[in-house]
Amino acid sequence: MILIILSLGLIGFIVGYLAFKKGWQRHLVGDLGLVLLISAAVLMIGNDNNHWGMHQTTTTKTTQLTSAVANPYVKLLLFEPVKKSNTEKVYVYRTTDSKKRQNTAVSLTTHNQATTANVTTAKLTTKTTRWTYDNQFWRWLYADTGTHTTLVKRENTFILPKTWATLSISQAKWLETQAKAENAKAKTALKAAVTAKVTAVKTADPTLSATQLATLTKAVTQAAQKDAKKQAPALIAKLIKQAQARSIH
Template sequence: MILIILIIGLLGFIVGFLALNHPVRQVLIGGGGLLVLTIAAIMMIGNDNWHWGMHTTTATTTTTLSSAVKNNYVSLLLYEPIKKSNTEKVYVYRTPSSTKQQHTAVSLTTTNHIATTTGTTAQLVTTTKRWTYNNNVWRELYRWTGTHQTLISHHNTFKVPSTWATLSVSQAKWLASQAKTIDAQAKTQVTAAVQAQVKQAVAAQPNMTKAQIAALTKTVTQKATAQAEQQAPAMITKLVKQAQARSIH
């Protein structure tokens, strides 16, 4: 609508001052057209620069998160440095209903924050602020002049439990490699410990039957595995700290 008013004012200005010879008509039509043209232009500038006829609206959404990388040792929230920067980051996350990773937007209007919570569920709380027209009158007035909902800011708050770890993609790859190596070493140690205990038991009781040896092996294996699993959390915590101390690139 404002564009139509602008065109009418422009036509009135042109016709009044260029096409008419009567001084009074020139002033009335040309001057009126100039006034309309000026008012329409000011209103367009006011809407574009100061958002006349608009107000701020805020929308908040909450999304449950799963570990960005599937593993059996620690849940992860990842980030990727932007252009080798140490401060600007794109966060990588995943939702329970999707197997694909998602990431935050790279934009001057987007900010990210991480908050550690005492809960057990990780969440992404997104707060979006936009300029929206006050009513349909203003919306119709500025029809065809651009977007009707201008983004002001997009703020992401990642609420993660204390049991989660936040790592760069590079750090997470190192952690996965180290965890795999340690897991293999632990399995080797469990196997060796079981064999040694069974061998010692058989040496002490040479008359043990195959069934007794099998039962003993099972029992010893269960105990050794349980012991290794008890030690695993402390080992993973140590590895996570080592990963966080590494370069994020």
């Protein structure tokens, strides 16, 4: 509507002072058009620069999170440094209702932080502050002039259980490589340990049948796998500390 008022004021001003050479009609139409033109311009500038007719409103949304990387021993929240910064980060996360990874925005209006707390589930709390109109009159007045809910700021807070870890993409890649290497070493060591134990039993009792040896091998293997599974969380925790000690770039 403000654009219509601006147009009417401009037309009135031009017509008033060009179509009417003199007399009260010239002043009535021309001066009224000038008043409308100036008023509309002032209102538009005031709204654009000082948000006249608007106020800030804040909405809060909470989303449940799951690990950005599938791992049975640890859950991760990832981030990527912005350029070479050590403080500005883009967080990479995954919600419980989506299989796709998502990331926070890179902008001057977005602030991200991650913190741990005594909670059992990870969540993302997003507070979004926007300029909105005071009432329908102001919305009607500034209709068709562009965006009506200008973003002021967005605050993303990741609240994580203490069992979670936060790593950069680079650190996570290093962790994945090291975990695969340790897994390969563990499989080789497990196979050697099983073979040695079965061989020792077979040497001590050569009368064991093939069936008995197969049963023994299975039992020894299961026991070794169970023991390795117990040691896995401690190994992953050690690797995570090593990963966090590395550069985030």
